Amino acid sequence: MKKQTRTAINKLLATDRxxxxxxxxxxxxxxxxxxGVAFITLNDxxxxxSLQLVLSPETTDFxxxxxxxxGACLTARGALVASPAAGQSWELHAHEVExxxxxxxxxxxxxxxxxxxxxxxxxxLRPRSNTFGAVFRVRSRLAFAVHQFFQQRGFIYVQxxxxxxxxCEGAGEMFRVTTLDPQNPPQTAGKVDWNKDFFGERTGLTxxxxxxGELFATAFSDIYTFGPTFxxxxxxxxxxxxxxxxxxxxxxxxxxxxxxRLGEDFLRYLVTFALENCAEDLDFFxxxxxxxxxxxxxxxxxxxxxxxxxxxxVELLLKSGQDFEFPVxxxxxxxxxxxxxxxxxxxxxxxxxxxxxxxxxxFYMRLNDDDRTVAAMDLLVPRVGEIIGGSxxxxxxxxxxxxxxxSGIDPRDLDWYLDIRRWGTCPxxxxxxxxxxxLMYLTGMENIRDVIPFPRTPGHARF
Ligand code: 4AD
Ligand code: MG
Numbered sequence: 001m002k003k004q005t006r007t008a009i010n011k012l013l014a015t016d017r018x019x020x021x022x023x024x025x026x027x028x029x030x031x032x033x034x035x036g037v038a039f040i041t042l043n044d045x046x047x048x049x050s051l052q053l054v055l056s057p058e059t060t061d062f063x064x065x066x067x068x069x070x071g072a073c074l075t076a077r078g079a080l081v082a083s084p085a086a087g088q089s090w091e092l093h094a095h096e097v098e099x100x101x102x103x104x105x106x107x108x109x110x111x112x113x114x115x116x117x118x119x120x121x122x123x124x125l126r127p128r129s130n131t132f133g134a135v136f137r138v139r140s141r142l143a144f145a146v147h148q149f150f151q152q153r154g155f156i157y158v159q160x161x162x163x164x165x166x167x168c169e170g171a172g173e174m175f176r177v178t179t180l181d182p183q184n185p186p187q188t189a190g191k192v193d194w195n196k197d198f199f200g201e202r203t204g205l206t207x208x209x210x211x212x213g214e215l216f217a218t219a220f221s222d223i224y225t226f227g228p229t230f231x232x233x234x235x236x237x238x239x240x241x242x243x244x245x246x247x248x249x250x251x252x253x254x255x256x257x258x259x260x261r262l263g264e265d266f267l268r269y270l271v272t273f274a275l276e277n278c279a280e281d282l283d284f285f286x287x288x289x290x291x292x293x294x295x296x297x298x299x300x301x302x303x304x305x306x307x308x309x310x311x312x313x314v315e316l317l318l319k320s321g322q323d324f325e326f327p328v329x330x331x332x333x334x335x336x337x338x339x340x341x342x343x344x345x346x347x348x349x350x351x352x353x354x355x356x357x358x359x360x361x362x363f364y365m366r367l368n369d370d371d372r373t374v375a376a377m378d379l380l381v382p383r384v385g386e387i388i389g390g391s392x393x394x395x396x397x398x399x400x401x402x403x404x405x406x407s408g409i410d411p412r413d414l415d416w417y418l419d420i421r422r423w424g425t426c427p428x429x430x431x432x433x434x435x436x437x438x439l440m441y442l443t444g445m446e447n448i449r450d451v452i453p454f455p456r457t458p459g460h461a462r463f
Contacts (some may be wrong), residue, residue, distance in 0.1 A: 004077065010047035012080055013090055019080040024051060024092065025100070027128055028072045030111060038066035040097075042076065045127070048134055048280045052083065052091040060096045070110055071103030071128075116450050123454055123463040131289070134281035135451055138274065139439055145273040146226055146247050146435075149266060155249065156220040159227065160209030165201050166414060173232035174204030175242075205230035208432060209248050211364075211417050214393060217250035217428050218420045224249040226435075234458050238447045239336070239385065241436060243456040250430035256366075256375040256392045259429035260352050263379055263388050264305045266433065267350070272301045274442050282442075290444025296382070297442065299349075306351040308342070310334075310373065313353050316346055333360045334378075336385045343380040350381050363407040364417075365391035367399055377431065384441045390431020397421040 004023040012022060026044030033039075036057055041050040053076050055066050068074060076094045083091040108114075108122050109129055119126040126132040150157065163177050179198040180186065186196040194202045209225040216223045229246045249262060274282060275297055286293040308316075317328045317338055322345075326335040334342075334353065343351050355373040358365070365374035379388035394400040400421055404411045411418060439451040449455035454463050 006044075006075070008046040009042070009044045009049070009051045012051060012092075013047065013049055013088075015080065015090065018082060018090075021077070022080050022092070023075065023077045024053075025075045026051070026073070028068055028070050028074065028103070030070060031066075031068060033066055038062070040066075040068065040074075040076075040094075042074070043128070043133070045133055045137075048130065048137075048284055049088070052085065052088055053078075053094045053097070054091055055094050055097065059094050065097040065099060068097075068099055069103040069105065069107060071107035072099055073101035073103075074099050116445075116447065120449055120455070127453070130284065132450075134284050135439070135443055135445060136453060138278045138281050138443060139451065139453075141277050142270060142274060142439065142442070143226075143435075145270055145277075148273075149269050150222075150224045150249065153222065155222040155224045156216065158209075158213060158216045158220075158223050158225055160206065160212040160225045162206055162228065163199075163203055164206045164212075165199065165203050166211065166417075173234075174207060175230050175232045177203045177205060207231055208246065210250065210430060210432065211414075213248050213250040213430065214417070214428065215420055217252045217430070218424065218426060221252045222249070223251075236458055237336075238449075239437065239440070241448050241452060241455055241457055244448070244452065245435035246432045247435060248430060248432045250428060252426050252428045254392070254429045255427055256354060256377060256429060259390055259392060259431060260305070260307060260354070260377055260379075263352070263377070263390065263431055263433075264350075267379070267381075267387070267438075268301055270438060271297050271442065275301065278442075285443045285445075290383075293444045300381075303349045305379075306347050306349070307354060308347075308351055309354050310356045310376075313338075313342055317341065320346070331357050331359065339378075339380045339385040340382070343385070344382045348382070350379060353378050353380060358403075361391070363403040363409060364393050364400070366394045367403065375429075379431075381441055383444075383446075384437050387437045387441060388431050388433045390429065392427065392429040395421055395425045395427050397425065 006023050006025045009024060024042060026042040029041040029043050029050050031040050038055040040053040042053055043050040055062060075098045076092060077096045078092050078094040080090050080092055083089060109125060119129060127136055186193045206229060208229060209227060213223055213225050225248045228243055230243050232242060251262060282294060314328060314330050322341060324337055328338060354377045355368060356376045357372060358374045361374050361376045365376050367374055375392035377390050378386050381387050394403060401411050401418060436448045436451050440448060445451050449457060
């Protein structure tokens, strides 16, 4: 077959007229043979729908190519014509089909439906399934939407480091980064001598880009980060991954209220963007994954986001009479069962919980005048629970230094972080949105492992 530029299937399916000579390439989803005719559905990932190829004895090598296996990769050339079949407007009458890569019966993605658990065990092939095709197209579009939101508002995109010497907030255990020989590390007085390690001190993978983000916010006013984040916490839940992506805006001259408004605008923008730009994939999720998803997203795009101080949240939970596994008491952190009760049962919608007790939040959150709570905010949404966590930052040098010491952090280790409070300090605030939690919310997928291409969780890093 002569070399010809391929046209993506989404472009062909969107055409408004028949085309007599087109070339498509993709992977076979299914085949069906009749007398003197064969049908092949071909998918190239450009959209949810597959293109139906119609083969006849006039098709070159009809006898061989019509027996191609599911999963095979092929090129087809022919005419795009209006389809008489229901559910598709166009089909390709193939003059020529060339098999690029064969697939035999052992190809795991044959016609039957597979469970998400099984598909996870073949993470190298699952992008070729309907569900994961849709998930990863939405993921890609939404990554673009994140940048578009901030770039339109003049935020500076900053790439914070992946290897770091500081454990930002004790948010979780850090993965260690070292080039020392684990069998035989250099030692001084019986202890590992980290000064001899690659960076001359103990380093790990970042748990958050926030602290470095703050440095840039006090130079560029409005910044955001968007990158991978690593937490070695051994919590095997459906919402935690050891490697996940986080978006962290940081805004100068802003308080907690401004921070909540930014979080609200951001989430609303992303949901609206998905509804407008990922309609075909969201339709599939609405029908097959979470019934009512589209209604939920449409109502979130219009919803009023409630704000509720932690103290009142605790009162509401106590008054509810609900039997919780973890006790509710002022000073205890909210568990996901409490968060979901608030957003699903009490408010039936998004709610910001603010002003948490200082002992359960990070040292950098701004101390409130009551001396017991800090200017923190978590945004809770139905089904997912916490989707955003953030705060106004402590901009007062002495207060911050005291909070570090109270939290067991040596201020000398974070002298660079304290320095921005020493010269030209200003009120500022920010938050982190977990990108996978966002995708769970948008697609209805219930396990974080199913919205990240290659999930890393305790015991799993194979693909
Ligand atoms: O609440 P977190 O730990 O906040 C921070 O890291 C702050 N430094 C953010 C900031 O103020 N700039 O994490 C923020 C969000 C959570 O709300 C959640 O959506 C997500 O990150 N997240 C996780 N997502 C997947 N797997 C995990 N293990 C996650 N831990 C947090
Ligand atoms: Mg949090």
